[in-house]
Amino acid sequence: MALLALEKVSKRFPGVRALNEVSLQVEAGEIHALLGENGAGKSTLMKILCGIHQPDSGEILIDGTPQHFSSYRRACAAGVGIVFQEFSLIPGLSVVDNIFLGREPRNRLGLIRHGVMLKQANALFERLDIDIDPQIHVHHLSVADQQFVEIAKALSLNARVLVLDEPTAPLTPTEVERLFTIMRQLREQGVAMVFISHHMEEIFEICDRVTVLRDGEYVTTLEVADTDAGALVELMVGRRVDNIFPDHHSHADSDDIVLEARIRMAGRKHTDYIQLARGEILGFAGLVGSGRTEMALAMIGAQPVTERQMQLEGHKVTLKSPADALKRGIGLLPENRKQQGLILPFTCADNITLNHLKHFQTRPPFISRRREREAVEALMDRVRVKAPGSDTVVGTLSGGNQQKVVIARWLERGCRVLIFDEPTRGIDVGAKSEIYALMKTLTAQGISIVMISSELPEITGLCDRVLVFNHGHVVAALSGDEIEAGTIMTHATRQISLDNPTGSTDESVATLERAS
Incomplete structure (x- = not known):
């Protein structure tokens, strides 16, 4: 019994x-x-x-x-x-x-x-x-x-x-x-x-x-x-899923650099260099606590830094806060979407247009709900949100569809750079496949993605290049056949000198620039 x-x-x-x-x-x-x-x-x-x-x-x-x-x-x-x-x-x-x-x-x-x-x-x-x-x-x-x-x-x-x-x-x-x-x-x-x-x-x-x-x-x-x-x-x-990752066809244009960042985190001795090409999926890999998320937050002005030099599409910019980053077309899908990315009692429409209501104003402070609904429904269709309608409460949706609502919000703002922090955490296999396919679709449209993930199959299955973090610093830049689980873990777990994590500071930055 x-x-x-x-x-x-x-x-x-x-x-x-x-x-x-x-x-x-x-x-x-x-x-x-x-x-x-x-x-x-x-x-x-x-x-x-x-x-x-x-x-x-x-x-x-x-x-x-x-x-x-x-x-x-x-x-x-x-x-x-x-x-x-x-x-x-x-x-x-x-x-x-x-x-x-x-x-x-x-x-x-x-x-x-x-x-x-x-x-x-x-x-x-x-x-x-x-x-x-x-x-x-x-x-x-x-x-x-x-x-x-x-x-x-x-x-x-x-x-x-x-x-x-x-x-x-x-x-x-x-x-x-x-x-x-x-x-x-x-x-x-x-x-x-x-x-x-x-x-x-x-x-x-x-x-x-x-x-x-x-x-x-x-x-x-x-x-x-x-x-x-x-x-x-x-x-x-209810169907055979032989490979949840889409065909690894890169949409990255290595000659068209969208974002460059030189960042020295608060309390660190050395500067890290990040470069992102148009249509690229750049992976941030490493163990939990290695500094991956902190670097992403520093890039959008949400983390204290000693030094931050940013260029977007060749122009120097100052990003002092996530609001500044959003104005420049950089959106973040946070690790905890329920607490940091969504207002669960609000509808899909409310969540998607939350940061851009002025776009739907006929005359301040009045909003055209018709224009808002039409735009939201088009975006939900674009990212394939499965919901009865735009007035569906987002807290009733599955994890994968909630993630798509966050993506739709940043697309509505016209973001050209998206930072995905653990994009499939708590999401089932079928929804993961949909998120991966959507990421590839976005890069084909010229959007660039930084993906932070603790799941090595995601890193190796999706990324065009990978930066490996260890003790708060970038310790390796991998591309092509180098993007392999064993190689990533070797760099992520090896003992490093905190005084000089990647060798000579000038040489390491130059090496990462060449690798990028």
């Missing part, structure tokens, strides 16, 4: 059938992957399991006993815990306060028993074999440690069923392996886990079985050992 069973669960939202008689069984001591494209119904099914949504039909069974979870609290009381994709921790509280928030042990006078909380928190971290000070405030923790606190919080509920929704998205490879070690320990302790991830290699490394959903319906359940990535992708999207 399965520890957890969801039987023929259905759920409909206004105008949308989210789930249609979906079933899932998870054994004790099993890591069970739940796979599907964005919008396939994975999150809805898990929210029903955790009492956040109520099913229209179907039932939940724990140890064969039917359960009705009218709230998240009731699901927790029954031993179901979830680690959400977006953290639910309160940064200003301590770790121990976050773990026991709302259910603090108290004495007969109603006073909180802090000593008991600390003892229980330390026991949880000992069980997980991790070293975190329970009294430290959460905002002082790394993203990885916050993830582990979320897991400890779930286990403090005596969770026998643990849902992990995209838990590896914010983690480095080392931190991912640490998480997997903890998951293996929990498996040995008999915890049943549902693991949601868009990274196929993770499914095959850590999971025992996999259930595939498509368009809100159950497709199949397979032993991981009996399938492969290609077969799973085909089950997810």
Whole structure:
């Protein structure tokens, strides 16, 4: 008998059938992957399991006993815990306060028993074999440690069923392996886990079985050992996807330099040189924390620098802020699109025209909604946003379509340089393929792209050139056959001198200029 069973669960939202008689069984001591494209119904099914949504039909069974979870609290009381994709921790509280928030042990006078909380928190971290000070405030923790606190919080509920929704998205490879070690320990302790991830290699490394959903319906359940990535992708999207990357035909014009930047980051001794050609996809590669995003932010005036010399299409420009960069035609798709790139309660139209409303004014302060709607619908069609209409609330869209809305905003502003920071994080395989194809289409139209990515297949599959970052500096410029995973990692992980990361300063800049 399965520890957890969801039987023929259905759920409909206004105008949308989210789930249609979906079933899932998870054994004790099993890591069970739940796979599907964005919008396939994975999150809805898990929210029903955790009492956040109520099913229209179907039932939940724990140890064969039917359960009705009218709230998240009731699901927790029954031993179901979830680690959400977006953290639910309160940064200003301590770790121990976050773990026991709302259910603090108290004495007969109603006073909180802090000593008991600390003892229980330390026991949880000992069980997980991790070293975190329970009294430290959460905002002082790394993203990885916050993830582990979320897991400890779930286990403090005596969770026998643990849902992990995209838990590896914010983690480095080392931190991912640490998480997997903890998951293996929990498996040995008999915890049943549902693991949601868009990274196929993770499914095959850590999971025992996999259930595939498509368009809100159950497709199949397979032993991981009996399938492969290609077969799973085909089950997810309903068609064979042999190569998610478009044909590597470069649209870069190396004789037409759009952007040049000489930047010395605050606290650094040496200047880095960046050059971007028209129609080029330039990759920023390196480990998390290597300085890739910081360099991109410095290029648009959003990061403190000691020196910044910028040229756009041969003309010297001063970029003191992202607003200056936007006026010059440089747009940023941030790593965290939900917090930094979009206003989720707003419509697609509101998000796309947010930075350029003057363009639709008939006479200040009046806006022509007809002109705005026509422009937005044309842009949404251009980037292939899948939504009922321009008045659709952007928070209801899948991750891939949300990303396209951000792209549409910068195209509406006429941006000729786009910086993509982790453009496919949290996006399924089918949507990734669409984003990659869109990037190639944009470069064919003369738009230049800087792509920051932690996924080496993206770097090697899309980029015309790659700059490798290590300890805050560009340490290598690669092109052609040099753009290869092993070469990139060799430069990204090698020990360097912080006094002189790329050799002689003058020689290194000259070398990078020649390589560019």
